[in-house]
Amino acid sequence: MSLYGKSILLVIGGGIAAYKSLDLIRRLRERGASVRCVMTQAAQEFITPLSVGALSADHVFTELFDRQDEHDVGHIRLSREADLIVVAPATADLMAKLAAGLANDLASTVLLASDKPVLMAPAMNPRMWAHPATKRNLATLKADGVAFVGPNTGEMAESGEAGEGRMAESLEIVAAIESRLSGAAKPLAGRKIIVTSGPTHEAIDPVRYIANRSSGKQGHAIAAALAELGAEVHLVSGPVSIPDPHGVSVIHVESARQMHEAVERLLPADAGIFVAAVADWRPQAETDQKMKKGVASPALKLVENPDILAGVGHHEKRPELVIGFAAETQDVLENARKKLARKGADIIVANDVSHDSGMGTGGVMGGQRNRVHIVTAEGVEDWPEMAKEEVAKRLAQLVADRVGTKR
16 A cells, blocks of 8 residues: 555654664655654654654654744644654553543643544563553553554563563554555454464473474464454464564464364354364373483374364354365365365365475475465365465455455
C-alpha cells in the first residue's frame, strides 16, 4: 500500500529502542508519507532532534511551552492535522499517562488532545511489560480504541535480560500503519479464525526431543494474511525462530498435547486452519534425567499424539470451515484425498516435501517458497510455485470467499 498523501505524527518515547524510530521515519517517507515528530525529554537522551529532523525533513517538536511553536496553540494543531498518531517507542510511562489522562508534557498533551486514531509500539523491560499496572493500562488503552503492534520477544539491551518487550521492527510498524489507514474492505471482519503453525517438540529427556523440520513460515504467513483481511486470528505456534505476526493473538506451546489443549480452549470459531506439522508420536514416558550414552541402548516406546485436525473436524463445536495441511513425500494427492475424508476437513492443502520436490536445496520445510494443491470433495486445484507469503494471501482470500463477513 502507498502512503502518499498521508500524514503521520510520530511520538518518540524515551528508551533504547528510540534508535529504531529513525529507520521507521525513513521507511514511512519511502512510501510517500509525511512525518512530523514529537520527542519526549527522555527520548532526547538516546537520539537527537537533529537526526530526527534530518530524516523527517521537518521541524521536531520537543517543548510544550515553546514560544514559537505555541503562539497559535501548536500542540492542538499537531494533534489534529495528522491522519494517524504513532507512538514508537511507547514506554510504560507514556502508556500510563494516556491511560490515566495525564498531560504534563508535549507528547502526553498531544495524545490527550487528539481526535485521531493512535497506534502504539510498546518497548520496555519484560518485567515492566508483565507488571500488573502495565497490563491494566494496556487493557484501558485498548478499551479506549488505541491499537498496538508488538512487543516482540527476544534479547533486551540489558545484559542477561530476555523476554517479551522488544519494540516491533520498522516494517512491522509500517504494516500496522498501512492496515490502520487502508480504506479497503475487510471481508473477514467479525470472524474468529484459529491457525496452528510450526513443529511440536515431544520430550525424550530434559535435553532431547522428537521433532520435524517445520519452520512455521507458512503458518505464520497465513495468520498474518487473515489478519490483514480483518479476521480475529488466534495463532497456536509450536517452537519456531521467527517473530510473531502482526495483529495476531499468539499462544506459544511446545508439545502436541499442549497445542491440542490450546485449540480446544479457542473453540468455537468460524474457521480453523491447521498448518502445524504436529508430531504423530511421543515417547510413552519422559525420563527426569538425561540418558547417558554407553550405559545401554535406549528403547523408546512411542504412543500416538492426539489428532488435532480430526478432533476439530468431528467436534460438536466444529468451525464452519476446516482446512488441514498434508505434507507428503509420495502419492501426494492420493494421501490428501484420504486425509480429507478421514479428518472431516473441507479442504486439504497438500504439498510435496520430499527432496525430489524441485523446491531447491532447502525444500519446502524451512524454505521461502511452496507449491500446493487445494484438495476438496469437488476436485483438485493446482497452484503454481510461489512465495509462501503469496500462498498465504491466496488461501486467506479463499477463506474469505467461503465464510465471508458476518452480516
